[in-house]
Amino acid sequence: MTVARAGMRSVAAVAAVLLALALAACAPGAAPPGATEEPGDLPAGVTAEFQQGRSDVAARQAQVVVTNGTDETLVIGGVEVEDARFDGPAVRVEDRDSTIGAGRTVGIRVQLPAVACDDDDPPADGTTLTLEYTLEGASSSATVPIDDPLGFVGPLHERDCRAEAVADAAHVSFTDFDPSPPGEPAALMLGVAPTGRAAVLIAGIQTTNLITFEDGTGATIESHPIGLQVEEGGNGLVEIQLPIVPLRCDPHAVQEDKRGTIFDVEVEIDGEPGEIELAASEDVRGQILTWVADWCGFGD
Incomplete structure (x- = not known):
């Protein structure tokens, strides 16, 4: 009986260790390289603005200007900008990834769709950015409001x-x-x-x-x-x-x-x-x- 009980206690101890390891693997911040996280906000230190420069106007384009304020390299994949004043999303011009070093800023060009004109129900202001990114080996996406500091969308x-x-x-x-x-x-x-x-x-x-x-x-x-x-x-x-x-x-x-x-x-x-x-x-x-x-x- 004593040997049997000791064996059962050993099995229970091993099970407890395995359970603890499994829970630790699921804990926030424990994602291994290449893991995919749930969508959420932009990482701390990463900011974005929606701008249109003079060189963008003729081609009917704009730029999502992303600043990487982290200490790691940020890789941006898919980019979409939604605004009810357009009849669809603005998507990046080139289907590629953009690598942004720590402390750097990069403008990612997007093609603007046609505007949505409805006099009976004018669209409300407000622009939303959806960004796919990889940071510190983990891939994720964020959907957040984005500022239009030059105020170009309304005009x-x-x-x-x-x-x-x-x-x-x-x-x-x-x-x-x-x-x-x-x-x-x-x-x-x-x-x-x-x-x-x-x-x-x-x-x-x-x-x-x-x-x-x-x-x-x-x-x-x-x-x-x-x-x-x-x-x-x-x-x-x-x-x-x-x-x-x-x-x-x-x-x-x-x-x-x-x-x-x-x-x-x-x-x-x-x-x-x-x-x-x-x-x-x-x-x-x-x-x-x-x-x-x-x-x-x-x-x-």
């Missing part, structure tokens, strides 16, 4: 929804470009083709950082008046000749151009004034930049 949503309303009334584009010799204005043609579905006033068009307008007397103006009223039920293409001259003639303005051929068009919808962005096509943009270089004398 982008407003501008794009206004552009949708304008497009419902008319197709507006640059249809042609006729270059000019130095000292004379070139002709940029603005085409307005009514859809017949709605009305809009095309009030004017503004100078860019590269191009301005000649007023007919040799002087330049920041905003060229147009005053074209598109009526509901209207049809037929209307073309307006815009007399343009370079705003500046330093070579790097052309060489580094990103927004020189993106114009702000002044419009009015249902009595409400506003602006939309109108970009020249790649073909027209190339013609304009070549003309600026020739007009300014550094094209050779």
Whole structure:
């Protein structure tokens, strides 16, 4: 009986040790390298912001700027940004991992989806980031609110929804470009083709950082008046000749151009004034930049 009881006590002791080891393996912070943790907040010391720089605008992109304030290397995988003002998530442009060293900051580009425009139920503010990451050998994900410190999402949503309303009334584009010799204005043609579905006033068009307008007397103006009223039920293409001259003639303005051929068009919808962005096509943009270089004398 004594030997039997001793054997039973030994078995119980071994079982207790095995149970303790199993519980320890499940305890927080005990995940082995390569383990996957449950989704939660970002690790302490890791922060993220949602930003859009000038170089992101033409491609309709933005950046999730991640700062790794930990002492370990952080690897970022999947990135998604959700906002009710968009009709879907913004996802990273390149399907790859981003390695961020301790104390470093990296901007991860995401492609912005179309905006969600609903006048009856305007979407609320608020942007959420979902991030897949690996830190200290453990992989996890986090879904957290993300700040938009430059406040670009609200104006982008407003501008794009206004552009949708304008497009419902008319197709507006640059249809042609006729270059000019130095000292004379070139002709940029603005085409307005009514859809017949709605009305809009095309009030004017503004100078860019590269191009301005000649007023007919040799002087330049920041905003060229147009005053074209598109009526509901209207049809037929209307073309307006815009007399343009370079705003500046330093070579790097052309060489580094990103927004020189993106114009702000002044419009009015249902009595409400506003602006939309109108970009020249790649073909027209190339013609304009070549003309600026020739007009300014550094094209050779």
